[in-house]
Amino acid sequence: MTNSHYDVAIIGAGMVGSALASLLSRSGFSVALVEACEPQPFDAQADVGLRVSAISPGSAAVLRQAGVWKSISTQRSRPYRRMQVEDGAQLEPLLFDAPVFNLERLGTIIENTLVQWSLWQVVAAGGLVDIYCPDKLDGIEFGPQQNRVKLISGKHISADLVVGADGASSRVRKAMGIRQDYRAYNQHGLVAVVAKQEPNPGVAWQRFMPGGPLAFLPLPDGRSSIVWTRPSIEAERLLAMDSEVFMAELDTASSGWLGRVEDCGPRAAFPLSMRLSDRYVAQRTALVGDAAHVVHPLAGQGVNLGFADTAALTESIIRARFAGVDIGSAGVLQPYDRWRRAESEAMAFGMHALRSLFDGDGLLPLRRVGMALVKRSWVVKDLFLQRAAGIGGNAPKLATGATLQDLMQG
Numbered sequence: 185m186t187n188s189h190y191d192v193a194i195i196g197a198g199m200v201g202s203a204l205a206s207l208l209s210r211s212g213f214s215v216a217l218v219e220a221c222e223p224q225p226f227d228a229q230a231d232v233g234l235r236v237s238a239i240s241p242g243s244a245a246v247l248r249q250a251g252v253w254k255s256i257s258t259q260r261s262r263p264y265r266r267m268q269v270e271d272g273a274q275l276e277p278l279l280f281d282a283p284v285f286n287l288e289r290l291g292t293i294i295e296n297t298l299v300q301w302s303l304w305q306v307v308a309a310g311g312l313v314d315i316y317c318p319d320k321l322d323g324i325e326f327g328p329q330q331n332r333v334k335l336i337s338g339k340h341i342s343a344d345l346v347v348g349a350d351g352a353s354s355r356v357r358k359a360m361g362i363r364q365d366y367r368a369y370n371q372h373g374l375v376a377v378v379a380k381q382e383p384n385p386g387v388a389w390q391r392f393m394p395g396g397p398l399a400f401l402p403l404p405d406g407r408s409s410i411v412w413t414r415p416s417i418e419a420e421r422l423l424a425m426d427s428e429v430f431m432a433e434l435d436t437a438s439s440g441w442l443g444r445v446e447d448c449g450p451r452a453a454f455p456l457s458m459r460l461s462d463r464y465v466a467q468r469t470a471l472v473g474d475a476a477h478v479v480h481p482l483a484g485q486g487v488n489l490g491f492a493d494t495a496a497l498t499e500s501i502i503r504a505r506f507a508g509v510d511i512g513s514a515g516v517l518q519p520y521d522r523w524r525r526a527e528s529e530a531m532a533f534g535m536h537a538l539r540s541l542f543d544g545d546g547l548l549p550l551r552r553v554g555m556a557l558v559k560r561s562w563v564v565k566d567l568f569l570q571r572a573a574g575i576g577g578n579a580p581k582l583a584t585g586a587t588l589q590d591l592m593q594g
């Protein structure tokens with residue numbers, strides 16, 4: 185039975201956990217990374233995957249420090265410089281253009297497997313991280329000097345700090361005894377890769393309709409990756425129908441945007457919910473990513489919040505190490521908790537309010553006032569955009585251009 189000690193043990197190597205492993209190992213911390221299933225390799229010859237994310241400029245800066253942005257952005261990815269938001273009630277669209285807000289781009293659409301696989305390769309090849317995979321967390325013994333992590337393989341590891349990056353059903357969170365505010369939306373997000381008559385010119389387009397929004401996100405070959413939020417029963421119906429019938433329904437829902445739907449690949453749907461943890465830290469333990477918070481995907485912010493968590497935690501513990509402070513102490517973890525909880529809750533409630541405002545016809549007058557306000561006010565638009573870009577609010581330094589070297593030099 186092994187019993188190795190690390191500065192940090194990370195449970196979960198999804199996009200968020202593996203980004204954190206890379207950031208911390210590149211900052212000189214000893215890191216263990218525990219993952220249940222080896223990530224699926226990214227295959228550039230295969231068709232575009234169903235799961236893509238809109239990666240914000242703030243997250244791109246974090247991924248650059250994690251050592252993967254250059255390789256990701258030169259593979260299969262598509263930047264977008266315009267966001268167009270429409271309302272099913274035919275109000276005038278809202279346009280957000282990157283140059284108006286002094287941004288080079290508003291975001292980049294990338295397949296999740298490309299992000300996760302690139303991070304996994306950097307972490308595995310660097311030799312700086314001990315990887316336990318396939319293996320799973322079995323339990324945590326919390327201690328005053330260190331935490332002991334038991335894995336289902338029977339191995340034990342100990343660490344000054346344990347991080348739960350193990351997704352929405354986090355076992356780490358359960359072991360910490362942290363309660364969550366959980367709201368099921370009774371909606372599913374239906375995803376597919378779709379070709380329209382005209383190629384997507386690099387615009388993230390979203391139409392709000394009763395039942396949920398429909399988004400077309402640009403892919404490198406002119407097709408779009410769609411996320412169509414529908415009530416769960418309706419999503420089941422859309423999944424089950426023939427491709428031709430589905431394309432006809434999608435045509436109607438997206439009428440007026442880039443012509444007819446000409447082709448559609450396989451479809452899948454994911455249940456949508458909002459989950460907010462009461463706390464993100466406990467004794468020598470912290471949560472990042474979906475383990476801490478799950479938000480509605482209508483503004484594509486879930487993994488972006490997760491990358492901001494990794495940047496904030498990295499910043500907090502680098503500062504502690506250089507001040508000679510125990511990285512698992514309450515004095516280091518409590519400020520991280522307050523910082524990231526405030527940011528994630530603001531985003532989650534913002535998405536929740538937006539979703540409610542556009543869901544149904546009852547609030548049409550209010551919606552009209554809201555759209556008009558945002559359209560007229562550059563300040564409101566700018567605030568919204570800076571947040572969505574991951575560089576507004578109380579963004580971590582790594583998201584706004586600082587390097588790991590800058591942090592290590594104080």
Ligand SMILES: Cc1cc2nc3c(=O)[nH]c(=O)nc-3n(C[C@H](O)[C@H](O)[C@H](O)COP(=O)(O)OP(=O)(O)OC[C@H]3O[C@@H](n4cnc5c(N)ncnc54)[C@H](O)[C@@H]3O)c2cc1C
Binds near residue numbers: 355
């Ligand atoms: C339809 C849809 C569209 C979305 N679009 C966007 C978007 O455009 N932009 C955006 O920012 N976000 C988006 N999101 C949200 C985003 O996908 C998630 O926030 C993100 O994938 C969460 O990453 P994570 O690494 O925190 O968790 P996960 O991806 O869930 O990773 C958790 C990892 O932990 C491992 N694990 C679990 N339990 C254990 C255990 N006990 N021991 C060891 N390992 C374990 C798992 O195998 C997994 O690898 C979208 C979500 C949906 C549903």
